[in-house]
Amino acid sequence: MRDRRIPARTRIQGGTEERLEARDGGDVGPGGPGEQIGDGLPVDSGAEGGLTQAQPPFVHHEFKISGDALDGCGGDVVDGGLGPGFRIAGQIARRPLARQTSDHVVALLRVDVAADPWSGQLTSTFTFAMTLGEDVSRQIVTYRPRTSASVWARVGPQVRAVVAASRPASADEARQxxxxxxxxxxxxxxxxxxxxxxxxxRTETIDAFVLAGCTGRSPKSVLTYRSLLRRLRDALVWVQRGEAPAVRMSAPVVRDAPYEAAELAELRRWATHSAGRRRLDALALLALGAGCGLAPGEIASARGTDFRVTGAGAVVFDPPDQGRLLVCRASWERQLAELVDRAGHLPLFRPGRKVAASRNLISNWCARSRPDARLPRLSARRLRATWIVDLLTDRIDHAVIAEAAGMASPAALAAYHRFVPELGRRQALALLRGPRR
Structure with missing residues (x-):
């Protein structure tokens, strides 16, 4: 049988290849019955990669493999020269970022076993090969940080290699x-x-960086950096190295402040008097955020068919994949009903976009469409906070608000209570007394 050598690399694009460190192999499954290793899987072309290579992940140990580990693997057995070798085609699970779905990447595992002619010891070499998508590869190859060229020349190749080897699931994950x-x-x-x-x-390097190298950043940003770096570590470091335990860190939960009533009124007036498509997008953003309390991702994906208008004029958010009760506030329902009728099956916000959604769709639009200097900047999160605080101010049951907001529990509302104005004495007495039975 002809032996096709598989390199310990991740092909990224344009003939550029990266070395990939192996994990423990427990999440690499065999191919299906009769499945063959397709030519589309990466094989050794003999070409050198353009990026600096990491050390190959040799595993030296006394050769002990249980029958359960390899029985029925469906791989091809090849002549490894000094010892047997085999290949297993399958998939490796990728743990996604927050609010993203998990998926798998097609992978090819090759194991070669060599015998030392002098000592008789056996060495097992595990090699993974995986190919990243074009958009992910482009994000890695073209990235340039805001640092000096000399520094990036020293660290850049290894930075790219590590990110490529971590098999990011999307271009956005690769960018972060x-x-x-x-x-x-x-x-x-x-x-x-x-x-x-x-x-x-190493855990101590990551912790030292977030504590000493992220000064001036908000606590939330610092924890985001740490989370991303620990994800890279978890994807590549599969051996015990005697590292110090990770430092426990936390950041206070800070919610965006709601708009004042006067600010929201000015933003609504600005949107109403805007021209063309910007007017419709601004009104859609305001109605979906301040009128329905939708989160940014929900605003981006909301279509006209996700709403229904009742005979009384109420606009109900009723997408097919959700069962929560959400009705637009009366002060926004007329404009939202008009937008729903105009949109039809298209998105209410930015219906002419070429992609279904992108991470910065709303923030980029808000940056390009800023109101005049005397008005606050538009923010989908502040609009949602305004909707939540308005409901809390109206003393609506917390369980009803949490369900309408898509929250797992009313406890998530605690961070918004500091924005709720205190009750006046007369109103408090009326609530405590209650109605006559």
Whole structure:
């Protein structure tokens, strides 16, 4: 049988390949019955990659493999020269970022076993090959941080290699991961730490970076960096290295402040007097955020067919995949009903966009469509906070608000209570007394 050598690399694009560190192999499954290794899977072309390669993940141990580990694997057995070798085609699960669905990446595992002619010891070499998508590959290859060219020349190749080897599930995940690792690598270079991924991905290095290298950043941003870096570590570090335990960190939960009534009225007037498509998009953003309390992702995906208008004029948010009770506030229902009728099966916000949704769709639009300087900047999160605080101010049951907001529990409303105005004495007495029975 002809032996097709599989490199310990992740092909990213344009002939550029990266070395990929192996995990424990427990999440690599066999191919289906009769499944063959397709030509589309990466094979050794003999070409050198353009990026700096990490060390190959050799595993030295006394050769012990139980029958359960390999029985029925469906791979091809090949002549490894000094020992047997085999290949297994399957999939590896990818843990997604928050609010993203999990998926799998097609992978090819090759195991070669070599015998030392002098000692008789056996060495097992595990090799993974996986191919990233074009958009993910482009995000990694074209990334350039805001640092000096000389520093990036020292750390950039290894930064790209680590992110490529972590098999990001999307271009957005690749962008976030390479940004976080580039910041750590730049800080490590200034701190005298050699440009080596095995040192970058130690828990003590990550913790030192977020504590000393992220000064001036908000606590939430610091924890985001740490989370991204620990995800990279979890994807690649599969051996015990005697590292210090991770430092426990937390950040206070800070909610966006709601708009004042006068501010919201001015924003509504600005939107109404805007022209063309900007007028419709601004009104849709305001009605869906301040009128329905939809989260940014829900605003981006909401279509006209997700709403129904009752005979009384109420506009009910009723998408097919959700069962929560949500009705638009009366002060926004007339404009929302007009937008729903105009949109039909298209999105209410930015219906002419070429992609279904993107992470920065709303924030980018708000940055380009800022009202005049005397008005506050539009924010979908502040609009949602305004809707929540208005309901809390009206003393609506917390369980009803939480369900309408899509929250798991009314406890999530606690962070908004500081924005709720206190009751006057007369109103408090009336509520405590209650109606006559």
């Amino acid at each position: 991961s390479i940004h976080a690792l580039a910041r750590l690598a730049t800080w490590a270079d200034a701190s005298g730490i050699p440009p080596r991924p095995d040192l970058w991905l």
